[in-house]
Amino acid sequence: MTPPPHICGPMHQSTPVITLADRADWIMSQRKIGVSLKDIAAALGISIASASRTILARPELRAKEQPVVTARFSVTGRVHNQTRATTIRAADRAAAEDHFRRAYPGAEGVGAMRLGA
Numbered sequence: 001m002t003p004p005p006h007i008c009g010p011m012h013q014s015t016p017v018i019t020l021a022d023r024a025d026w027i028m029s030q031r032k033i034g035v036s037l038k039d040i041a042a043a044l045g046i047s048i049a050s051a052s053r054t055i056l057a058r059p060e061l062r063a064k065e066q067p068v069v070t071a072r073f074s075v076t077g078r079v080h081n082q083t084r085a086t087t088i089r090a091a092d093r094a095a096a097e098d099h100f101r102r103a104y105p106g107a108e109g110v111g112a113m114r115l116g117a
Contacts, residue, residue, distance in 0.1 A: 001035060001043050009045050024054050031055075034070070034091035039102075075100040077110035087115065 007023040023044070030040050041051040073096035076085045084104060090096035096112040 001030065001039070003043050007044065010050075020054070027051055027054055034095050072115040073112040074115055075110065075112045077101075077104065077107040079104040079107045088112075 003026055004022070006019060007026055011020060011023070027040055027044075031037070037048050037051055041048045044051065070089045070091055073088050073090055073093060074085065075088050075096050076083065077100055078084070084107070086100065086103075088096045088099050090099055093112045093114065097110045100110050100112070101107050
């Protein structure tokens with residue numbers, strides 16, 4: 001997940017409105033595919049609160065935001081010859097496995113199983 005460079009970093013009152021709109025659109029597109037606000041803020045180099053305020057500043061985008069349906073997944077993988085297991089909330093199995101790989105760089109044999117009904 002790499003955002004366009006012109007929307008990264010802190011923005012000021014003199015920042016053009018189109019740049020703020022581009023940032024809000026990018027944040028919303030990432031939220032729709034299930035990326036957490038924490039990961040979005042880290043990619044942009046801003047605080048979670050700032051990323052949240054960007055969405056709140058655009059009510060027309062908030063109204064269009066569809067709730068991301070998440071499920072719990074039990075994810076297991078090998079990291080440095082040790083088996084690690086964790087429970088992750090994600091939109092689907094692939095997203096859960098991807099989250100595990102980001103949390104444990106170099107993980108091998110990652111598999112996920114949906115928990116509950």
